[in-house]
Amino acid sequence: MKRFLTPADLGDLRKALEDAKSVKNNPYADQALGRNKTLLLIFFNSSLRTRLSSQRAGFNLGMNVIVLDINNDGWKLETEFGVVMDGDKPEHIREAVPVMGQYCDIIGVRSFARFESKEDDYSEKILNQFIELSGKPVISLESATRHPLQAFADLITIEEYKTKPRPKVVLTWAPHPRALPQAVPNSFVEWMKIADVDLVVTHPEGYDLAPEFMEGVTYEPNQQKAFEGADFIYAKNWASFNQYGQILSKDRSWTVDEAKMALTNNAKFMHCLPVRRNMIVTDGVIESPNSIVVQEAANRVVSAQVVLKRMLQTIAEAYD
Numbered sequence: 001m002k003r004f005l006t007p008a009d010l011g012d013l014r015k016a017l018e019d020a021k022s023v024k025n026n027p028y029a030d031q032a033l034g035r036n037k038t039l040l041l042i043f044f045n046s047s048l049r050t051r052l053s054s055q056r057a058g059f060n061l062g063m064n065v066i067v068l069d070i071n072n073d074g075w076k077l078e079t080e081f082g083v084v085m086d087g088d089k090p091e092h093i094r095e096a097v098p099v100m101g102q103y104c105d106i107i108g109v110r111s112f113a114r115f116e117s118k119e120d121d122y123s124e125k126i127l128n129q130f131i132e133l134s135g136k137p138v139i140s141l142e143s144a145t146r147h148p149l150q151a152f153a154d155l156i157t158i159e160e161y162k163t164k165p166r167p168k169v170v171l172t173w174a175p176h177p178r179a180l181p182q183a184v185p186n187s188f189v190e191w192m193k194i195a196d197v198d199l200v201v202t203h204p205e206g207y208d209l210a211p212e213f214m215e216g217v218t219y220e221p222n223q224q225k226a227f228e229g230a231d232f233i234y235a236k237n238w239a240s241f242n243q244y245g246q247i248l249s250k251d252r253s254w255t256v257d258e259a260k261m262a263l264t265n266n267a268k269f270m271h272c273l274p275v276r277r278n279m280i281v282t283d284g285v286i287e288s289p290n291s292i293v294v295q296e297a298a299n300r301v302v303s304a305q306v307v308l309k310r311m312l313q314t315i316a317e318a319y320d
């Protein structure tokens with residue numbers, strides 16, 4: 001495995017879920033695989049879970065881990081081509097990335113949508129520089145359009161908590177004071193579409209996700225109707241795709257509350273975190289026994305470890 005951006009990079013999802021179970025049951029079984037191997041984690045944006053869970057996954061596999069907060073600890077990077085670099089950015093990404101590749105065996109990158117240009121974001125302008133120039137396997141730690149480690153952890157969590165073979169899973173938009181990227185809902189939809197679940201997406205008018213993600217997905221404009229009989233409620237805010245990066249609504253009637261959860265089949269509540277209480281979800285719902293947000297976050301170590309293990313196996317095979 002040389003990159004991890006989409007579920008297709010994992011191949012058979014059933015097998016990946018079996019691997020997740022085995023990693024969770026025996027997290028230190030593959031310590032020898034990562035010996036003398038270095039994981040470099042590059043963050044263009046803030047993180048709690050991704051940063052700590054990826055480090056922990058690397059440690060579990062016996063790896064050395066280096067973390068770089070590029071905005072605060074590195075030179076400010078120029079990412080445009082053909083510019084005269086007479087401003088405040090002393091280093092170009094096209095030198096910085098191949099240099100970073102010299103110091104590691106696997107590289108993880110977090111680079112959110114900037115909302116300056118839909119074309120730049122949806123062509124993954126920053127992440128693709130790492131794929132093209134680092135010379136190393138690349139893991140998305142949330143890029144402009146996808147958050148695959150989160151979606152894989154979400155699927156692992158649904159597998160653990162489902163009470164029927166094919167649960168109803170509802171992705172609901174919820175209000176937020178700031179414009180947030182579509183990476184989490186895009187990946188969630190992308191993964192759930194191919195999982196053994198019945199997926200329903202609900203959001204206010206104007207919040208359609210990109211067509212390539214929504215193709216073939218059931219959309220229900222009425223949030224309460226969508227919640228009926230649901231086994232899992234996955235809440236998330238995102239900014240508009242069509243009116244790119246804009247906030248069209250802060251309507252708190254979309255907040256997930258106890259009355260809406262009562263319409264479900266005793267659904268579990270999920271969110272990738274961090275979450276704004278009483279905007280996205282009420283205190284009562286997130287504090288309830290049906291909230292599995294912490295268990296979901298715990299599975300971020302598992303998803304990262306499965307991916308790292310496969311990359312380390314690919315590296316080991318190359319030297320066989």
Ligand code: CP
Nearest residue numbers: 047048049050272273
């Ligand atoms: N869910 C998630 O990716 O959390 P962080 O932004 O804290 O890494």
